[in-house]
Amino acid sequence: MSLLDVHGLTKAFGGVVAARDVTFSVAPGELVALIGPNGAGKTTTFNMVGGQLAPDKGEVRLAGEDVTHLPPREKFRRGVGRTFQIAQTFLSMTAAENVQMALMSRHGEARALRPPAGRRHREEALAALERVGMAGTADQPCAMLAYGDVKRVELAIALAGEPKLLLMDEPTAGMAPRERAALMTLAATIARERNIGVLFTEHDMGAVFGHADRILVLVRGEVITSGRPDEVRADPRVREAYLGETGAAVAMRATQKRA
Amino acid sequence: MDLSFVVIQILTGLASASSLFIIASGLTLVFGVTRIVNFAHGSLYMLGAYFAATIISRLLDLHYGPVSFWCGVLLAALGVGALGVVMEVVLLRRIYRAPELFQLLATFGVVLIVQDVVLKVFGPQDILGPRAPGLRAPVEILGRRFPSYELVMIAAGPTVLGLLWLLLRKTRFGVLVRAATQDREMVGALGVNQRLLFTGTLFLGAFLAGLGGALQIPKSPATPRMDLDIIAEAFVVTVIGGMGSIPGAFLAAIMIGQLQAFGILIFPKVTLVLVFLLMALVLVVRPYGLLGRPEGPAPAHAAAFNGAPRPWGPTERRIALGTVAALALLPLAGDAYLLKVATEILILGLLAFSLHFLVGTGGLVSFGHAAYFGLGAYGAALACKHLSLPMELALPLAPIAAALGAAVVGFFVVRLSGIYLAMLTLAAAQILYAVAFQWVEVTGGDNGLVGIWPSSWASDRTIYYYLTLAFSVAAIAALRHAIYAPFGYSLRATRDSELRADAIGIDVRQQRWLSFILAGSAAGLAGGLYVFLKGSIDPSALGIPVSVDALTMLLLGGLQTVMGPVVGAAVLHGLKDQIMPLTDLWRLFLGCSIIVLVLLFPNGLVGAYEALRLSSTATKGAASARRREPDGAQSRPRAPLEALARSRASGAGGETSKADETV
Numbered sequence: 001m002s003l004l005d006v007h008g009l010t011k012a013f014g015g016v017v018a019a020r021d022v023t024f025s026v027a028p029g030e031l032v033a034l035i036g037p038n039g040a041g042k043t044t045t046f047n048m049v050g051g052q053l054a055p056d057k058g059e060v061r062l063a064g065e066d067v068t069h070l071p072p073r074e075k076f077r078r079g080v081g082r083t084f085q086i087a088q089t090f091l092s093m094t095a096a097e098n099v100q101m102a103l104m105s106r107h108g109e110a111r112a113l114r115p116p117a118g119r120r121h122r123e124e125a126l127a128a129l130e131r132v133g134m135a136g137t138a139d140q141p142c143a144m145l146a147y148g149d150v151k152r153v154e155l156a157i158a159l160a161g162e163p164k165l166l167l168m169d170e171p172t173a174g175m176a177p178r179e180r181a182a183l184m185t186l187a188a189t190i191a192r193e194r195n196i197g198v199l200f201t202e203h204d205m206g207a208v209f210g211h212a213d214r215i216l217v218l219v220r221g222e223v224i225t226s227g228r229p230d231e232v233r234a235d236p237r238v239r240e241a242y243l244g245e246t247g248a249a250v251a252m253r254a255t256q257k258r259a
Numbered sequence: 260m261d262l263s264f265v266v267i268q269i270l271t272g273l274a275s276a277s278s279l280f281i282i283a284s285g286l287t288l289v290f291g292v293t294r295i296v297n298f299a300h301g302s303l304y305m306l307g308a309y310f311a312a313t314i315i316s317r318l319l320d321l322h323y324g325p326v327s328f329w330c331g332v333l334l335a336a337l338g339v340g341a342l343g344v345v346m347e348v349v350l351l352r353r354i355y356r357a358p359e360l361f362q363l364l365a366t367f368g369v370v371l372i373v374q375d376v377v378l379k380v381f382g383p384q385d386i387l388g389p390r391a392p393g394l395r396a397p398v399e400i401l402g403r404r405f406p407s408y409e410l411v412m413i414a415a416g417p418t419v420l421g422l423l424w425l426l427l428r429k430t431r432f433g434v435l436v437r438a439a440t441q442d443r444e445m446v447g448a449l450g451v452n453q454r455l456l457f458t459g460t461l462f463l464g465a466f467l468a469g470l471g472g473a474l475q476i477p478k479s480p481a482t483p484r485m486d487l488d489i490i491a492e493a494f495v496v497t498v499i500g501g502m503g504s505i506p507g508a509f510l511a512a513i514m515i516g517q518l519q520a521f522g523i524l525i526f527p528k529v530t531l532v533l534v535f536l537l538m539a540l541v542l543v544v545r546p547y548g549l550l551g552r553p554e555g556p557a558p559a560h561a562a563a564f565n566g567a568p569r570p571w572g573p574t575e576r577r578i579a580l581g582t583v584a585a586l587a588l589l590p591l592a593g594d595a596y597l598l599k600v601a602t603e604i605l606i607l608g609l610l611a612f613s614l615h616f617l618v619g620t621g622g623l624v625s626f627g628h629a630a631y632f633g634l635g636a637y638g639a640a641l642a643c644k645h646l647s648l649p650m651e652l653a654l655p656l657a658p659i660a661a662a663l664g665a666a667v668v669g670f671f672v673v674r675l676s677g678i679y680l681a682m683l684t685l686a687a688a689q690i691l692y693a694v695a696f697q698w699v700e701v702t703g704g705d706n707g708l709v710g711i712w713p714s715s716w717a718s719d720r721t722i723y724y725y726l727t728l729a730f731s732v733a734a735i736a737a738l739r740h741a742i743y744a745p746f747g748y749s750l751r752a753t754r755d756s757e758l759r760a761d762a763i764g765i766d767v768r769q770q771r772w773l774s775f776i777l778a779g780s781a782a783g784l785a786g787g788l789y790v791f792l793k794g795s796i797d798p799s800a801l802g803i804p805v806s807v808d809a810l811t812m813l814l815l816g817g818l819q820t821v822m823g824p825v826v827g828a829a830v831l832h833g834l835k836d837q838i839m840p841l842t843d844l845w846r847l848f849l850g851c852s853i854i855v856l857v858l859l860f861p862n863g864l865v866g867a868y869e870a871l872r873l874s875s876t877a878t879k880g881a882a883s884a885r886r887r888e889p890d891g892a893q894s895r896p897r898a899p900l901e902a903l904a905r906s907r908a909s910g911a912g913g914e915t916s917k918a919d920e921t922v
Contacts, residue, residue: 052758076764088759090752092567101752102763104745110765111773115743116570141567154759161763 002027003197004165009048009058011041018044020221022058026165029195031188033208036218042201043085045218046169049199050082051075062165076105081163081196085170087154089142095153096138099125102160128156132186148179155187166191168200172207180204184211209233209254263401268520270400274409276516277416278475282489283496283508284423285467291440291503292460295351295362296678299369301490303339303465306373307472308481309381310335312388315476325393336469343465347458353858355457359678360624364814365857367807370486371850377483379844388476408477415474419467420509427505432459440503487803491689495538498682501551510549531693535686539671542683546675566619566819567751568742574872579822586728590721602724602792604832605731606785611812611824612735613781618810619818620742621774622754623672626681627688628782628809630668631661633801635783636790637695640708645701650714654787661783662776664691669775673768688801695798707797711790727788734781735825741777742821750774811849814856817863826865 002025009022019041026032034042047053049060051072059068062078072082089098103121104110129138132152142150151171158166171187172180184207191198202208208215209229216226217238225235232238286300315331346369354362394411397404427433435456439446447453471489472481496515500507515534522533547553571579589601614628638660642653668687675683695702702708717723741747752760753767760767790796799805808831816827839845856863862870 050762052761072761073764073766076762082762084758084762088756088762090755090759092751092755093748097748101748104748105764109745110749111770112745113741114745115740115747117743117745117748118570120745157759157763 003030003063004049004199005061005064006045006049007059007061009045009055009060011044011048011053011056017221019048019055019218022218022221022223024216024223024226026197026199028164028197029192031191031198031200031211031213033212033215034199034201034218035203035205035208035215039220040218041221042218043169044221046167046199046201050080050167076161079162079164080167081158081161081165082167083151083154083158083169083171085173087147087150089150089154089157091143092141094139094141095129095134095145095149095156096122096125098142098153099128099156099160102157106161125156125160128160129153131159131190132156148175148183151175151183152186155183155190159190163196166196166198166200168198170201170203172202172204180207181210205250206254209250263403266401267403267405268524269517270405270409270413272516272518272520273416273513274412274516275519276512277412277414277419278471279492279496279515280416280509280512281419281467281474282471283493283500283512284419284505285464285471286493287497287500287503287505287508288423288436288467289460289464290497292436292443293351293355293457294359294443295355295366296359296494296502296682297351297464298363298366298490299346299373300464300468300493301486301488302370302373303343303468304472304489304493305377305481305483305486306342307335307339307469308388308476308485309377309386309472310338310469311473311476312386312481313381314338315389315473319389319392323392325391328389328391332470332473335473336466339469339472340462340466343461343468344458346465347461350854351461352454352457357857357861359681360618360810360818361814361857361861363624363626363681364807364810365854368850368853368857370490371846371853374483374486375844375847375850381481381483383483385480385482387480390477394477412474416509416512419470420505423505426463432456436460491685491803492534494682495534495686497548498679498686499538499541499548501545501548502678503552504548504550507548507550529693529697531697532690535690535693538686539683542675542679543671546679548679568620568747568821570743575822583732586732587725590724595720598720598724599792600832600836602720602727603789604829605727606788606792607809607812607832608825608828609731609734609788610782610785611809611816611828612738613778613785614809615813615818615821615824616738616742616778616781617774618813619821619824620747620754621750621771623771623775624677624681625672625684625775625778625806626810627684627686627803627806629801629803629805630684630688630691631665631779631782632786632789632805632809633688633691633695633796633798634664634779635661635786636796636800637702637708637786638783639787640711640790640796641701643711644708650712650717650791653711654791657787657790658780658783661786662780664783665776665779666772669772669779672775673771685803685806688803688806692798692801695801702798705798707795709795711796712794713791717791723792727792730784730788734784738777738781739821746773811853811856813863814853814861815863817866817869819862820865820869823863823865827863830864 004026006025007023009019010017011019022041022045024032034045036042044053048055051067051070051074054069059066061067062075062080065078067075067078070078090101093101097118100117100121103124104112104117107121109120126135126138129135132155134149134152134156137145137149142153145153155171166187168187172183175183187198188211190196212229214226215229215232217224217232224237225232227235282300282304286297289295289297289300311332314334315328318327318331321327350365350369354365357365391408391411394408396407398407398410399405427437435446435451439456446456492515496508496511499514500509500511514537518533518537519530522530526533541549545551586601586605590598610628610632613631614625617623617625617628635657639653639657642648642656643650648656668684672680672683672687696704698704712718713723717726749760749765749770752765753770757767760770786800789800812827812831813824814827815831816823816825835845838848842848860867
């Protein structure tokens, strides 16, 4: 049984259909990329899966359970972790406290009244930060971290909920090229280790073709094709409608590198 | 109720709608362009009335006739418009990028200054204006007499709407105003002279306020209290209509006008309540008002409160213990007056601390914290008076009553954010104020309730002081505990990033709601202690000035600190106690102080202490933190006022270096 089943998701803003009948699934341990040109409806689809946006039609099933209309916080309880296009962390807290906050929430302690909160689950938080390469800056406030580091902290926060499914909306947006590749490799490695299903959107074709097991191509709100990277690359519709000659070349190089 | 009566009521409602619209259109116009909610708009209205009363009388003495009258109205409005320009150039220009709390407080500072200046210039007595020549005789409508001036008023609203429409559609200035209302950043990026645009907008906004004040002078006298009365209503109209929307303000003004005209027949006592209830309902259904648009993602500079509670070091612990010890020994000084002031400070310190829990830790700018203070005070007083409960039983009812009130208000409030949240909390406090004022049989109305004294064992000043000390210190310690506990961290998480908090399983609304109840009950306890100290309570405990005093204490002590509010309470109340007996210009002094604080010391006193402490220990850390800044968008200083940003950078750097040391 697949981990995530999305069936017929549709959303319109005013007269503009941002997503139409989007259907796909993600299996445990599988990395699925959602790609498409700007305005194709990637983030809309993402927010419907994550619960930030209510779909007009369609359903989202997590391990068989209908979670379509559950808010994000309920999806978190059912094993959905999420990172955002613009990293969302608690800027007044240190990197460690950010992860600790997620751990406190996971353990149902978010409303506990006994201080100090800063000591709860600290060891586990430090280990989580170590895993994403942020052990050295655990006690720095997030507001003082470079953006690339904030993205790593955000990944650690998302992983702290012990997710079965990880949603990453443009995980490498706004980062320097070298950092991008490193972050994407890190996320993919952790996901495979822990058998986490990953759904991610990305503009960086290197990251997409280098890491995804499967690719969904979204154009004007509709999935025009999906399949393994080589299938998608070979699909003439994708070549013509979306990738163009340059994109295809990049995709080719990335696959070669991976092989 | 026959037809003619209904028609007259409708006409009366339309006349007051016109008047409300003219005032509210200026407020909403200024908000649309500058994103500042101008508290002083009511003061400009009041000045319009005073100017008109003075100028028109002079002009009519020179030449009696309609021309003199209408010239006077115009002159008064132009004069107020000029004052609006002064206000923009001197004050508003410096706070466009400040957090909304600072903007509200600074413009309230102007309210205080204008109040004292008006008292000095025009005197405390009401000034009756002349009636409009040619419009003195009533007209007959369906056999009933109706003031002819009201007919002119009915026409005035749509006329102003039409002229504004022409101005906004047909002139370059209008195009710019509309563009700025849509997207202020973009207008700036396109190279438009924003200074001129903003100054022009303030002139127009103030002119409309002045016009509103001048036009009502034939109907009712100019009084020194009309500023706060009208501003509450103008807020309601702009919020219901949608902040920034002039047609929305027109629609809302008509609704409010009719609601008042007919509400007074059905519920003569609760017209104010009806108005605010309408606002609460509209906001729940349409959180941005009838014709308002959702505010975009909050601009980076709006994040005013990003302080993190730092654990106390040995120095702070010593200061805290020393302070409590000194307070415990205070009665030995044998100064009864000092003891009274100290008791008041303890109560206000608790009030300010509970407000800071919401504003600082939660980022919820509650502009009506007096509501919970007053609910606690009235709760205890009513239990004492009507149920004849002794203090031992009545005092615990204070936090309970306030918690219940906060639960009801909070239910609505947590659905909103930003300026709408501030306005709704203010409205809630005004509803309670209206209830306390109008429900004379129960609350005693304006006179309030008297003779609420502690039980005999606690009636001694010293004993009551110790009682207050115990309750205040315990409640502050408990709230401080909550700030450092996961509960406070969760609340701070919802402040820092709602999206992230939601995504890690925190119920944002519920967390805020519970915090509202917690802070409300603490404020209620302060209210309960207050009523037994004073022996009486009246509606002023629920008034806007109490809420603003509490916010000023936060500002004075420092928003980024945990104990700042208590220090702020001590300093503000101490100053009030020392200065108020010396001068009748206390409000002028307070208003100027608020503005100076906002402009020059946005970190307050404790913030200054922290900066001092950190600068000595953390130069290295701060330097490395500054070097990091250009790395990414997130690490840019997000502070509105440069001083805030600077001290924050060094503050956070300080933590860094401290952490380095422990590692």
